[in-house]
Amino acid sequence: MSDLLDKAIEAHGGWGRWQEIEGITADMSAVGLWHLKGWPDVLKAVKVEVDPHRQHAAYSPFLKAGQIGLFEGNRTAIVTGDGAVVEEQQDTAQSFGGHSLMTPWNVQQLIYFTGYAIWTYLTTPFLLRTPGFRLEEGEPWEESGEVWRRLKVEFPENIRSHSRQQSFYFDDRGLLRRHDYSVDIIGGSASANYTTEHKTFGGIVFPTQRCVYRTTPDNHPILDRAVVxxxxxxxxxT
Incomplete structure (x- = not known):
């Protein structure tokens, strides 16, 4: 078995420290894809709270002061600060049939994509050690004068994410540099998510900047414009 995941987990702060963490809260901004979906600037300045050990993400303020956008895997919801449900939906993943890049989203679809995406990003690479993930080290990849080791991952069906098949690229220190996937809910758009500006918070290393580009059939990014x-x-x- 490849030692790559062990190296990556150690480089990002170690499994022992990760197991001590009960919550992650990030101040963030995200732009790009959302304007195509009818929600420009919805994440321009938000706080997101993530459970590192189960699929749960909560954005606030969401659309207006006092509201929270809640993602819990199969369930999405808008709730108030005291937990009252404004609206909710079960099995939101099933609502994306026939969608393409230009198909608008309703509010529950917005919460679903935004929730699973940031949960995946903030828990990588640690989530890959949890039950149900299948991993295989692929051929090394050369880019920007560097050689990155590549981990090919099959996600379990119970984890909501971009696609079942994803690839993670790590540099010689073990830090995540690129993350590839096909966004199934917008028709399978192949994407390369580049991670930079790695910083340490509470003993865990997170990339603090991400730029996502569409890719060519030979796996190279189309750099004329970032999708996200x-x-x-x-x-x-905490």
Missing amino acids: AIDIHKIDL
């Missing part, structure tokens, strides 16, 4: 840009300004761990 994410900036994380601060992270607190």
Whole structure:
């Protein structure tokens, strides 16, 4: 078995420290894809709270002051600060049939994509050690004068994410540099998510900037325009 995941987990702070964490809170902004879906600037300045050990993400303020956008895997909801449900939906994943990049989202679809995406990003690479994930080290990848080791991952069916098959690229230190996937809910758009500006918060290393580009059939990014840009300004761990 490849030692790559062990190296990556150690480089990002270690499994022991990760197991001590009960919550992740990030101040962030994200732009790009959302304007195509009818929600421009919805994440321009938000706080997101993530459970590192189960699929749970909560954005606030969401659409207006006092509201929270809640993602819990099969369930999405808008709730108030005291937990009252404004609206909710079960099995939101099933509502994306026939969608393409230009198909607008309703509010529950917005919460679903935004929730699973940031949960995946903030828990990588640690989530890959949890039950149900199948991993295989692929051929090394050369880019920007560096050689990155590549981990090919099959996600379990119970974990909501971009696609079942994803690839993670790590540099010689073990830090995540690129993350590839096909976004199934918008028709399978192949994407390369580049991670930079790695910083340490509470003993865990997180990339604080992400830029996502569409890719060519030979796996190279189309750099003329980022599909998504994410900036994380601060992270607190509990």
